Every structure is written in structure tokens, then in C-alpha cells.
Amino acid sequence: MAQLYYRYSTMNAGKTLELIKVAHNYEERGKRPLILAPRAGDRYGTGKVVSKAGIERDAVGFGDDTNLLELFLAENGVAAVDCVLVDEGQFMKKHHVVELTEIVDGFGIPVMVYGLKNDFKNELFEGSEYLLLYADKIEEIKTICWCGRKATMVARVIDGKFVRKGEQILVGGNEIYVSLCRKHYKDGMIGDETTRPAAAAERVSEAAEPAGAGNEGGE
Numbered sequence: 201m202a203q204l205y206y207r208y209s210t211m212n213a214g215k216t217l218e219l220i221k222v223a224h225n226y227e228e229r230g231k232r233p234l235i236l237a238p239r240a241g242d243r244y245g246t247g248k249v250v251s252k253a254g255i256e257r258d259a260v261g262f263g264d265d266t267n268l269l270e271l272f273l274a275e276n277g278v279a280a281v282d283c284v285l286v287d288e289g290q291f292m293k294k295h296h297v298v299e300l301t302e303i304v305d306g307f308g309i310p311v312m313v314y315g316l317k318n319d320f321k322n323e324l325f326e327g328s329e330y331l332l333l334y335a336d337k338i339e340e341i342k343t344i345c346w347c348g349r350k351a352t353m354v355a356r357v358i359d360g361k362f363v364r365k366g367e368q369i370l371v372g373g374n375e376i377y378v379s380l381c382r383k384h385y386k387d388g389m390i391g392d393e394t395t396r397p398a399a400a401a402e403r404v405s406e407a408a409e410p411a412g413a414g415n416e417g418g419e
């Protein structure tokens with residue numbers, strides 16, 4: 201039975217890299233993944249999914265009003281689609297999520313959505329809310345706070361300062377996002393600038409090791 205998967209995490213946990221690996225696995229078996237990306241999350245208008253490690257793939261962008269079932273049917277008409285992968289799923293609208301369930305239930309095609317759960321105010325994104333409500337399988341991709349505890353929250357940082365107010369989605373801003381444990385989110389402690397980004401980069405480069413390198417993470 202095909203299922204709708206929601207694989208969520210905080211920032212810098214390697215979600216996009218994971219999506220690219222899954223797409224690659226399908227292709228190795230001669231199958232076709234359809235990669236979708238909401239335009240709301242495509243800050244640079246690239247039409248691609250780009251991992252923090254710099255690995256990228258072309259994706260089909262979609263807008264707030266796009267019907268994903270119709271998009272799927274059009275793509276499936278060109279060449280049979282074996283699975284649908286969605287990046288930045290938090291930026292979807294409710295109707296997008298419902299349309300994804302129609303792809304799963306009506307066509308038996310698995311759909312895997314990668315995205316955040318919590319926004320920087322620690323509220324759910326619209327896409328996240330309906331993915332939690334509709335997904336068959338909900339899986340966490342784990343990452344850690346600078347202190348070593350599991351990170352469950354995302355802080356917005358502008359000019360080195362923890363920011364708690366503002367729009368949920370900033371377009372073209374100079375903000376960065378930092379994954380924190382609950383305690384340090386509440387305390388507003390974003391960690392040391394020299395240790396935090398280095399640790400994040402190291403995790404990503406480890407995850408980017410090619411398969412078969414013999415040292416894949418045990419997560």
C-alpha cells in the first residue's frame with residue numbers, strides 16, 4: 201500500500217539531501233521520481249532543490265494555487281511517475297496536502313514530503329499542520345542543538361540577534377535559522393557563532409559521504 205510520508209525536522213538536519221538520496225535510489229532501479237518544490241520556499245527562484253551540502257536537483261515548482269493532482273496527472277502523462285517527493289512541505293496550503301492524499305489513494309503512488317514542523321515562533325506552518333493530520337507515516341529527522349541535546353525548535357536570527365516577532369515567511373531577508381533544544385530556545389541562547397555553524401557543516405558533509413563509503417551514520 202502506498203503511503204503519504206511526512207519527514208520533518210528543524211533546520212540544517214539534511215532534509216533536502218535525504219530527498220535527493222531517495223530520488224537517486226529510485227532512479228538506480230530505473231524508476232522515475234517526481235520532485236516538487238513550493239515556490240514560496242524558493243528564495244532564489246532556482247526551480248531546484250538545493251541541499252546545504254551544495255548538491256542540487258531540478259524540481260517542478262508550484263504556486264499557492266497549483267492543483268498538485270492535476271500537476272501529477274500531467275507529468276504522469278509524459279512518463280509514468282513512481283513516487284512523488286516534495287521539498288519544503290511546510291510551505292504548502294491545506295489543499296496541496298489533500299491533493300497529495302488523492303495521488304496516494306487514487307493511484308497507489310507513494311508521496312514523501314520533507315519539511316519543517318515548527319516556525320520560528322514555535323507555531324505550526326499551514327503545510328505542517330495538515331501533513332500531521334493527513335500523513336500515514338510521520339518520521340523525525342533528528343539534529344542537535346549547539347549544547348548537544350536534540351533540537352526541536354527553530355530560532356530566527358538577524359544580525360546575530362534572536363528574533364521572536366515578524367512574518368512567518370520572509371522573502372529575500374538576511375535572516376538565518378538556528379536549530380535549538382527547547383531550553384535554549386526559551387532562554388534565547390543561540391550558541392557560539394564559531395562552534396555552531398561549523399558543527400552544522402560537519403554533520404552535513406558527513407551525511408553527504410557517497411553511499412558505500414562504509415561509514416554511513418547510524419541514525
Ligand SMILES: [Zn+2]
Binds near residue numbers: 347381383384
Ligand atoms: Zn541546547
